[in-house]
Amino acid sequence: MKVLMDVSIVPIGVGVSLSAYVAACERVLREAGLSPQLHAFGTNVEGEWDTVFAAVKRCHEAVHAMGAPRVSTTIRLGTRADRDQSLDDKVRSVEEKL
Numbered sequence: 001m002k003v004l005m006d007v008s009i010v011p012i013g014v015g016v017s018l019s020a021y022v023a024a025c026e027r028v029l030r031e032a033g034l035s036p037q038l039h040a041f042g043t044n045v046e047g048e049w050d051t052v053f054a055a056v057k058r059c060h061e062a063v064h065a066m067g068a069p070r071v072s073t074t075i076r077l078g079t080r081a082d083r084d085q086s087l088d089d090k091v092r093s094v095e096e097k098l
Contacts, residue, residue, distance in 0.1 A: 002047065002085075008061070013069045032044070034052065
């Protein structure tokens, strides 16, 4: 099943600068064969359910390996059974109405 996900992975207990941790997660997502779309408060990801969730797990592992004692993740996701839809499709649909 294909999933569209907005994910925000936040290390806790590592100070105020988080960009190195974000970069580590972006690398994990890319290494998983995904095409993450970074935005100011998280990352959009699309792909097969098991692939995406396995990559999120590896992000947690990578952030912990960097020394973060805790990791908090917020996920919003959607699936469709009626047709295949991409993140670009969703954005394009709104932009066409502007």
